[in-house]
Amino acid sequence: MSARVGVVTFPGSLDDRDAARAVRLAGGEPVGLWHDDAALGRVDAVFLPGGFSYGDALRCGAIARFSQVMDTVKAAAAQGMPVLGVCNGFQVLCESHLLPGALVRNAHLRYRNRPARLRVETTRTAWTRLYEPGSEVVFPAKHGEGRYVADEAVLDQLEADGRVVFRYLDNPNGSMRDIAGVTNEAGNVVGLMPHPEHAVDELTGPSNDGLGIVASVLAHLTGAADTSGVSR
Amino acid sequence: MARVVVDVMLKSEILDPQGEAVLGALPRLGVNDVSSVRIGKRVEIEFDENAQNVEEQSRVIADQLLANPVIESFSLSIEGA
Amino acid sequence: MARVVVDVMLKSEILDPQGEAVLGALPRLGVNDVSSVRIGKRVEIEFDENAQNVEEQSRVIADQLLANPVIESFSLSIEGA
Amino acid sequence: MSQLNVAIDTVGVADATPDEKQPWAELGLKEDEYQRIREILGRRPTQSELAMYSIMWSEHCSYKSSRVHLRQFGEKNPKTPRLLAGIGENAGVVAIDENIAVTFKVESHNHPSYVEPKQGAATGVGGIIRDIIAMGARPIAVMDSLRFGAIDHPDTARVLPGVVDGIGHYGNCVGLPNIGGETYFDACYQGNPLVNALSVGVMPRSRLQSMQASGVGNTVILMGAKTGRDGIGGVSVLASATFSETGEGDARPSVQVGDPFTEKLLIEVCLELFDEGLVVGVQDLGGAGLTCALSETAAAGDGGMHVDLERVPLRAKGMEPQDILASESQERMLLIVDPAKAEEVLARSHRWGLLATEIGTVTDTGRLVVDFHGQTVVDVPPKSLADEGPVYHRPIAEPNDLGLIAVDRAETLPRPTTDEEIRQTVLDMAASPNLCDKSWITEQYDSSVFGNTVLGTPHDAGVVRLDERTGVGIAISLDGNGRFARLDPYVGAQLSLAEAYRNVAVTGATPIAISDCLNFGSPEDPHVMWQFERAVTGIADGAQKLGIPVTGGNVSFYNQTGRDAIHPTPVIGVLGVIDDVARRIPLGLGKTGDTIALIGT
Numbered sequence: 001m002s003a004r005v006g007v008v009t010f011p012g013s014l015d016d017r018d019a020a021r022a023v024r025l026a027g028g029e030p031v032g033l034w035h036d037d038a039a040l041g042r043v044d045a046v047f048l049p050g051g052f053s054y055g056d057a058l059r060c061g062a063i064a065r066f067s068q069v070m071d072t073v074k075a076a077a078a079q080g081m082p083v084l085g086v087c088n089g090f091q092v093l094c095e096s097h098l099l100p101g102a103l104v105r106n107a108h109l110r111y112r113n114r115p116a117r118l119r120v121e122t123t124r125t126a127w128t129r130l131y132e133p134g135s136e137v138v139f140p141a142k143h144g145e146g147r148y149v150a151d152e153a154v155l156d157q158l159e160a161d162g163r164v165v166f167r168y169l170d171n172p173n174g175s176m177r178d179i180a181g182v183t184n185e186a187g188n189v190v191g192l193m194p195h196p197e198h199a200v201d202e203l204t205g206p207s208n209d210g211l212g213i214v215a216s217v218l219a220h221l222t223g224a225a226d227t228s229g230v231s232r
Numbered sequence: 233m234a235r236v237v238v239d240v241m242l243k244s245e246i247l248d249p250q251g252e253a254v255l256g257a258l259p260r261l262g263v264n265d266v267s268s269v270r271i272g273k274r275v276e277i278e279f280d281e282n283a284q285n286v287e288e289q290s291r292v293i294a295d296q297l298l299a300n301p302v303i304e305s306f307s308l309s310i311e312g313a
Numbered sequence: 314m315a316r317v318v319v320d321v322m323l324k325s326e327i328l329d330p331q332g333e334a335v336l337g338a339l340p341r342l343g344v345n346d347v348s349s350v351r352i353g354k355r356v357e358i359e360f361d362e363n364a365q366n367v368e369e370q371s372r373v374i375a376d377q378l379l380a381n382p383v384i385e386s387f388s389l390s391i392e393g394a
Numbered sequence: 395m396s397q398l399n400v401a402i403d404t405v406g407v408a409d410a411t412p413d414e415k416q417p418w419a420e421l422g423l424k425e426d427e428y429q430r431i432r433e434i435l436g437r438r439p440t441q442s443e444l445a446m447y448s449i450m451w452s453e454h455c456s457y458k459s460s461r462v463h464l465r466q467f468g469e470k471n472p473k474t475p476r477l478l479a480g481i482g483e484n485a486g487v488v489a490i491d492e493n494i495a496v497t498f499k500v501e502s503h504n505h506p507s508y509v510e511p512k513q514g515a516a517t518g519v520g521g522i523i524r525d526i527i528a529m530g531a532r533p534i535a536v537m538d539s540l541r542f543g544a545i546d547h548p549d550t551a552r553v554l555p556g557v558v559d560g561i562g563h564y565g566n567c568v569g570l571p572n573i574g575g576e577t578y579f580d581a582c583y584q585g586n587p588l589v590n591a592l593s594v595g596v597m598p599r600s601r602l603q604s605m606q607a608s609g610v611g612n613t614v615i616l617m618g619a620k621t622g623r624d625g626i627g628g629v630s631v632l633a634s635a636t637f638s639e640t641g642e643g644d645a646r647p648s649v650q651v652g653d654p655f656t657e658k659l660l661i662e663v664c665l666e667l668f669d670e671g672l673v674v675g676v677q678d679l680g681g682a683g684l685t686c687a688l689s690e691t692a693a694a695g696d697g698g699m700h701v702d703l704e705r706v707p708l709r710a711k712g713m714e715p716q717d718i719l720a721s722e723s724q725e726r727m728l729l730i731v732d733p734a735k736a737e738e739v740l741a742r743s744h745r746w747g748l749l750a751t752e753i754g755t756v757t758d759t760g761r762l763v764v765d766f767h768g769q770t771v772v773d774v775p776p777k778s779l780a781d782e783g784p785v786y787h788r789p790i791a792e793p794n795d796l797g798l799i800a801v802d803r804a805e806t807l808p809r810p811t812t813d814e815e816i817r818q819t820v821l822d823m824a825a826s827p828n829l830c831d832k833s834w835i836t837e838q839y840d841s842s843v844f845g846n847t848v849l850g851t852p853h854d855a856g857v858v859r860l861d862e863r864t865g866v867g868i869a870i871s872l873d874g875n876g877r878f879a880r881l882d883p884y885v886g887a888q889l890s891l892a893e894a895y896r897n898v899a900v901t902g903a904t905p906i907a908i909s910d911c912l913n914f915g916s917p918e919d920p921h922v923m924w925q926f927e928r929a930v931t932g933i934a935d936g937a938q939k940l941g942i943p944v945t946g947g948n949v950s951f952y953n954q955t956g957r958d959a960i961h962p963t964p965v966i967g968v969l970g971v972i973d974d975v976a977r978r979i980p981l982g983l984g985k986t987g988d989t990i991a992l993i994g995t
């Protein structure tokens with residue numbers, strides 16, 4: 001039986017269908033989760049997709065943090081359940097304090113849509129274990145508020161702990177230290193701005209490099225060849 | 233040194249989707265007795281020590297750059313001179 | 314009816330590209346003696362007539378929703394009760 | 395009960411005060427039109443009725459100057475079994491295969507985008523998306539065709555970034571990929587920029603919706619945003635005529651602000667309701683707000699309608715009935731629902747956090763009756779508003795300068811001869827704003843949301859996959875050329891049609907349908923009317939020759955400042971079908987050693 005990956009739909013989520021497709025193409029079983037439901041319905045991992053949850057009017061992810069589903073996701077993450085946040089999902093994870101730092105307006109002040117070249121900085125997370133360390137991937141980056149910021153001390157700590165997961169090779173938004181994605185201490189919660197779910201098929205995306213994200217979590221969940229430092 | 237604060241708000245009859253979204257989220261925080269939320273910009277401008285015509289210049293900045301007169305109005309306050 | 318204003322500003326150590334952009338545009342308006350521009354949010358909250366604990370509730374709203382403590386700070390003012 | 399203005403103008407009051415002076419001229423009605431309204435009603439109209447007639451009989455809603463010419467499309471359109479809904483519907487619908495259909499349409503939001511570029515353009519995108527929803531389809535992509543004044547004019551620096559920001563903001567937030575468009579600069583558009591937006595949607599053929607308010611006893615539901623004073627500028631003369639205004643100066647803004655988040659909810663809720671078979675009829679609220687939606691659904695249905703206007707959720711205090719009827723607040727839809735299912739409709743929209751309110755019922759009276767706090771303010775035959783507006787045969791005259799333009803031929807221009815001159819010409823062309831790279835604009839648009847965009851910018855046409863299993867997809871291109879149309883509107887319009895047709899064909903798709911947006915100056919100028927007639931004839935003849943129908947479109951007149959009209963600018967969208975998107979042909983050169991051939995004339 002393939003692993004069940006929950007994909008959350010908030011009002012205003014846009015990439016939920018794409019996230020479900022990526023899960024399916026990588027061999028998992030996508031399960032729709034509704035923002036107002038507290039129950040996670042026996043899922044093995046959670047994918048928070050991109051979009052503009054609740055309109056994202058005030059600050060991206062600020063309102064989604066208070067949804068029913070996020071209470072449950074927080075508790076499950078603390079128990080080690082793999083959680084991925086992409087774009088708005090990453091913003092929600094930061095606003096919910098599941099990940100450090102914040103995502104603010106791009107330094108050039110515009111929404112920008114470009115394929116982003118990224119370096120996989122660590123494979124010691126539930127969502128990156130099948131990548132080659134240091135390898136290069138291309139995911140579309142498209143956002144107006146994706147500049148990663150945090151205190152210098154926090155950034156130093158992230159670097160020291162090896163918790164920077166993806167780094168931009170051509171920083172598109174002014175993120176501090178070119179950070180595109182980070183993980184929590186346990187390595188089960190990962191957030192990134194660029195969209196792996198839009199890089200699953202060369203017909204519709206710049207690459208199929210994104211399949212490795214879901215493939216990694218599936219491998220993590222089945223415990224195959226546990227070379228990662230991530231505990232379940 | 234003069235510090236000028238320009239508050240820019242949407243005109244009262246213009247839809248404020250940001251404010252509406254926040255209003256809609258308040259019950260999730262347990263707040264149920266708010267009737268309206270409006271969100272605008274607060275701009276803090278610091279002039280050099282010996283700047284002249286601070287008020288006049290601020291008005292020009294607010295009018296031409298900070299506020300969009302079609303949908304927004306602004307108010308000025310000068311905090312020290 | 315109480316009206317509360319919450320001002321939310323980026324912390325001073327956080328780069329404010331919007332403020333920088335305005336600062337950079339000022340010389341075109343003929344304004345040359347501004348040393349800094351910071352842009353934040355102004356949130357006007359109106360409570361119902363008989364709302365209780367307005368200050369306390371406003372603080373909760375500001376602290377948990379309106380400002381992100383990682384990057385922002387806020388100040389509150391209550392305009393009538 | 396909220397405070398009621400004692401001076402409210404009811405049908406009873408109108409009966410009793412036949413000689414009351416009414417500001418029909420200020421509302422844009424002609425003397426004979428006003429007299430016709432009095433004849434239809436057998437009395438003077440109330441303020442609310444006058445507002446409704448002035449809106450529905452405006453150029454924008456009644457197509458009074460263009461209607462006689464647009465008939466050509468219907469007359470000349472080739473017959474095709476693919477056409478499931480054509481001109482007259484919110485958007486044309488064409489069959490892709492036995493199971494799925496697509497609907498697409500291009501519409502203008504020119505003047506609002508000049509007044510307030512960001513919101514004007516944003517609400518233009520929002521409006522066309524609602525047309526697509528109203529047909530029963532899920533919107534799957536947008537495109538935009540833009541015209542600005544000179545690139546180095548200071549006002550272009552105000553208009554262009556705002557327009558791009560508005561289109562991007564709305565499309566990105568509502569979650570639709572932008573798959574292409576055009577951007578041109580010409581001094582003739584300085585005071586009249588063009589913002590034409592196209593949207594396309596897909597549906598199972600069985601989900602096609604109608605705008606009919608049929609079934610006596612059915613419930614009328616208003617869904618979406620609250621109603622505010624947005625865009626009631628013109629109608630405000632009614633209020634100022636009867637009582638003096640006290641409020642702030644900004645009380646009657648003519649600008650509407652869009653909220654793409656609410657629009658996204660409208661899409662999801664409407665599709666859920668259609669899929670569950672909970673809706674009898676549906677109509678979007680566009681430029682003419684409730685006035686248009688109520689009169690069109692009632693006129694298309696089989697009876698009448700009764701509405702209790704005070705039930706409409708309001709955003710502003712003290713709105714008069716005519717304000718509510720005229721409001722152009724965005725992100726609203728009107729639904730006709732079986733009363734037994736009304737509760738479920740309300741529950742489903744509340745689940746998404748969307749407002750939905752029962753405001754009326756379908757009746758068999760043949761009248762559209764609107765009450766406000768129990769007093770009747772409107773009692774009219776709905777067809778007189780929706781279908782029986784004035785029709786003009788405007789005078790037509792060939793522009794005097796046509797001969798002059800004709801002799802100023804390209805052949806007479808100096809040619810580059812030396813290497814240096816040729817080099818300079820190439821550089822000049824590359825630097826021309828009309829030819830240079832547009833990625834500054836297009837990278838502000840999401841192009842990949844939904845994961846079905848197979849080709850977007852910078853390709854000749856956008857290609858979108860409709861079905862992952864079969865690989866079937868569509869290609870769309872949007873093209874116009876005002877300079878060609880200025881030289882010869884008949885041939886110029888056909889050139890744009892041919893360009894869009896070719897752009898679709900070169901991706902590997904087979905063109906099947908046309909939508910058009912006709913941007914012109916004032917119809918009261920016989921020269922403009924001549925250009926219009928020639929362009930329409932050109933498109934209709936071209937469509938006939940190519941064997942594909944015109945399925946819908948939009949007319950935008952009065953794009954003119956003083957006596958100077960824009961170039962006649964028909965913008966043409968062509969839609970094609972491709973059996974397997976994996977076989978699409980992208981732009982660009984192939985591999986080293988491939989043969990390059992030039993075909994055609």
Ligand SMILES: Nc1ncnc2c1ncn2[C@@H]1O[C@H](COP(=O)(O)OP(=O)(O)O)[C@@H](O)[C@H]1O
Nearest residue numbers: 538540574575576577829832836851852853854
């Ligand atoms: N406003 C716009 N919105 C979306 N796409 C645009 C816009 N303007 C230009 N494009 C896209 O940029 C590409 C190049 O446009 P253009 O220079 O007009 O080339 P062409 O002459 O081949 O149409 C095309 O793919 C076109 O669809």
